Every structure is written in C-alpha cells, then in structure tokens.
Amino acid sequence: MKIERKEFIVVGAGPAGLSAAIEAARSGVSVTVFDENARPGGQLFKQIHKFFGSKEHMAKIRGFRIGEELLREAEEKGVEVVLNATVIGLYREKEIQVQIGTEVHHYKADAILIATGASENMVNFRGWTLPGVIGAGAAQTMMNLYHVKPGNRILMLGSGNVGLVVSYQLMQAGCEVVALVDAAPRIGGYGVHASKVARCGVPFYLSHTIKEAEGTDCVRGVTIAQIDAKYQFIPGTEKHFDVDTICVAVGLSPMTQLLKMDGVEMADTRGGYIPACDETGATSIPGIFAAGDVAGIEEASSAMIEGRMSGEAVAAYLGYASADEKALREKELEESLGALRQGMFAPKNRGKKLEKTDEGIELSEMLLEKGYIGDDEIKRFPGYRAEIKVHPVLECTQNIPCNPCQTACRKDCISIGDNITSLPISVKDSTCIDCGMCVASCSGQAIFLVSENPEKGTGEVTIPYEFLPLPEVGEKGYGLSRSGQRICDATVRRVRTSKAYDGTALVTIEVPIGYTDRARFYRKADEAQ
C-alpha cells in the first residue's frame, strides 16, 4: 500500500475548511483540501441571500459570492483543492483514505482538519419516501445550482432559518409555497426571515405536522394536522393541500462519522453530538482538528471564523507561527466569533422561551406564531417612528447579530451601537435622503421607507423586492399587509435598481394615507393572490 505524505490535510471545502486552509497557508503551511463534491464551497454556493453579521463577518454579501471570494483567496495562497474526492477513513495516526473515482488513495499528514459540515435530518410520516418528498438542501441544489424548479406547488416542513430561507428562494424561483408547517409551537428561525415569507401570503401552521403525503407513484397532495403537547394528532384538525412537492427542513446533524472512526472523544451538546474540542478545534487526538458545522451546527459566518482559528492553531502546532502570534490572532478571532454568538438565537439560548428583548421590550407573539408582527405591535419597537417626511421604519424586533443597516446609512438615521445584537433604532430628527441603501443592505428585508402627503391624502412606502418580473412605474395593484392580505389599492411610483443594491430592487408604492403603516408588499392587479 502506497502512502503519500502531506503536511496539512483538510477534509471538506466548505467555508470552515477553506478558511482554515487559507489561514494556515498564509503562515507557510502546505495545504491539501479534499471535497467529495464536484465544486468547492460547501453550503455557501446554494445561499443566494444576503448574510447577517457585521462587516467583518461579510454581512449583506450574498452567500455564493462569499464562497467565490474564499476560493479565490485559497487559490492565491497556493492551497491544493482536490474535488470528487470522498474521504472514507480517518485513523489516529493522522492517516486518511480517499476515494477518487473507483480508486482508494492513502495519505498521511502532520495535521488533519475535519470540516465535513452537516447532513440534513429527516422525519418520518406516511408517504415520506415518495418521489416528490425532498430535502431543503435538494431544493436549493436544483434551483440555485442547476436552474430547475423543484416543484410547482410546494409545502415546506420546518420553520428554522433553513425552512424560511428556502421557502423564500422557492418563490424567487417561481414556485408557489402553499404553507409552512412546523410541529413546534413557535417559529424557530429569525423573525425577519419569517416576515418576508408571510408578507407574500404564505400561511404558517405551527403546532402542526404532516400526517400523510398522498400519491402512489409520486406526491399528489399532503394532509397536515395539529398536534398536542405530546405530539399526538388532534382529530378533526386535518387540512389538505394539493401539492407536487414536499420540502423537508427539520434540522441538520453534524457529519461526525469520520471523527468517530479515529476514536476522538465526543460530547453530547445543544449543538448535537460533536467532538469534544477547544476553541481552536483541537480534538482529544493531537494534530486532529474539527471546525464548522461538524463541530456544532451554527452558521457560515461562525464556520469561517472557527476555520481561521483552526488554521492558525495548525500553523502553530506545526511550528510555523509563534505562540505569541497565535495568541494575538486567536484573541482577535474570538472577539469576532463572540459577537456572532450573542442575542436571542445564541447557542446558549437554544430551547429557551424568551419573553422580552435585551432592551426589555415584550416580543411579538404573533411574529413567533404566525410569522408577522401585529400592526399595533410594531409601534413598541425602536425601529418604528411616525413622521410625514421620508424616514426608515425598521421591522427588526429580535436581538440578532446583524448591523449592515447602521453601516449603510451615511446620514445617521439608523443606530444599533457597538453591540451588534441590539435592536436597530430609527433615529428621531435625523434627515433621511431617501438613498435606499438601508433597504437594500438589510439581510432580513425588514426596512421600509415611509412618507406621507396629507394634502393629497396618500403616502408612499418603499419596499425591498427580489422577484421577477419587476413592477412597472404607473402600474396598479394592491398593497399587501404583513400577512400577505390585500388591504388597499396601490400605484407603483418608482422602481429603483442599482449595482449598489446588489440584486434587491426598491419598489415605491403610493397608498391611501392610512395604510403607510400597514402595506408591506405589493402585488400587481391581475396576479393571483
């Protein structure tokens, strides 16, 4: 058996693996990355939405562009990336087995990083194996990589960020999402992600789950029903939908199989069954590291920082960086990671039922159960402000690690402060110049520009719009409420697109004066609701 030597091997070319490779290569380590996919980037290449976080976390940049950037950087640093290469074995002697085509190759390295990411969870219901029941990742692969519609009429199961984001992306791809269903009593993902789905008219069914996927050859329909606290169906609550596709987004599990093989110590945590490792990803076996989703499900933003920390630690472990250099860089990265791990959705808050924001404001129960904020509720949040002149209304009511809105506004109309999980404030007496940058840079599509014209009896609302076809100026249609109901007539007054808006169009609609606080989406007159 021939064993090839490598200095540092990374398994997985997702954000964690690539970041580690870049960081280590920067210190002079020679790095080889293996990925079983035909293209590198991991999950990032399917993410077409703008990311959360702050500038250092690449916030407001769309996921796939972050992926391209990482690849470019890896190439520049001389990282070797081997694709279509599945790592099938890992041994404590820091040896791996890689299947490339039909051949199995053996490598031995001085250090190995496992960054294999996560796999999708499944849930059992009658008919769950029928063709047409697909994972949320599959839906993303079809539409965002291969430009094929996953289905025409789709039901989404799962209200975590993946379920919410993929529902929105399905609509962007031209599919109809008939309902979003979750067994939990409250929506699991960010309120802002839920709201952008709800305002398109998608109903949310919490405390519901799928009873049966119908069809003999493939999915023809689906029946959902409400469940009680013991997860038992409540008779008489069944609802049927005609669908051709059921998309399942019920969570991810770390892909730790390789790590288990070499016998590293594991730990059962809130983030899943993961390797026990320190901040830098060092496992119980010296020289074997883990980073990204495989070391606890989080996000690409944190996966990238974790990867960098591991890369730095590997460089030090291999003698390329001094202890001081390592400590310095580690501190910097830890701070950056710490900022992401704050707020309502922080790992430490998983499973907790929160009642109030950090600011002490009562959370919107409607948002958590229906996906949208009540018309009256919005007024108690600091992002809301009433004024006749054009001003931003920020419908961002949970403490999430995000602040591109503050960075976007050059006129200081929006304030979050140093703590990126604080709620954004629409600053009183500031002068908004209607540049639209905040609307376009908001990862949650939660910012609206509002103004009123009392003489005319009308008002204007500018909304972020990421669908085709774009409305035309002068076109007549309806203003939709936060729950996607038609509430008033609307005329399109302005449609702005710009390179600086990065794919988000700004549509300004004119509505009767009483509706500027309620109209949050637009639909053309002849389009079906």
Place this chain on the structure above:
Amino acid sequence: MDRIQNHPILGESPVGKSVTFTYDGRELTGYEGEPIAMALKVNGIMIHRYTAKRHEPRGIFCDIGRCTDCVMVVDGQPNVRTCITPLRAGMKVETQYGAGAEPFPENAEDAMRFAKDERGSHPISEDAGKDAREEKHS
C-alpha cells in the same frame, strides 16, 4: 418540472448544449454535463427506481449523492447516483428495479403501505436520519 429562465438574483439561466439520451427506451433531451437527474426532472420523470423488497418508488431526495434514492441503471451499470452523474449524449438510462433493470411483475400497487424505510445509505452517513426522528419527537 420547468427550467428557470430568468432569476431575480442569479439572472438569466445558462443554456446548455442540448443532447439526446434514452430513458427506458424513450428518447429525451437534456443539457450535456448537467446531472442526469435534472435532465429527467425537466422531462417530468419522478420515479428513478423501485425498492427491492416492497417495490416502492423512489426519486430524487438529497440531490447531493448521499441517500442513493436516485440510483438507476446507466449504460447497463446499476446503482448509478443520477443526481451527481453528468449527462452525456447517447446515455442509456433505465429505471432500476431492486438491483437491476428488469421490471417487477407488478410495480406500484403496494407502494403506499406505510413502510419501513428502504432508503439506501451513503457509506459514512447512515445514521443521520435516525438522529433526526429522535430529535423531532423528544
């Protein structure tokens, strides 16, 4: 299912080189290099195989080469994961029955019985589904 022509974020979809292939003897077209499963999907084909024991239909599920639900007989070779195998001109793609291309006497009759999972498994990710069910109901 249709191809997406124009996407608000990704722009106009690239048009691939059209090639012909056969599916159970029928001549179909798809884009060269796209996964076989995508070419089948745009032609409206949902069933890729029938399971060995219960003869239940299976189609695309994970779309990243993990679950083996999408395997078919390609150019005479069974168990080819069509979601990650690029389409080439003249390929012979056949529905897989159990482990071969020979149809079962009956096909979908008992398909709807609430069955034990017969999904195949990726060499190293076989316990992922199990974890999920436990988590969801605990």
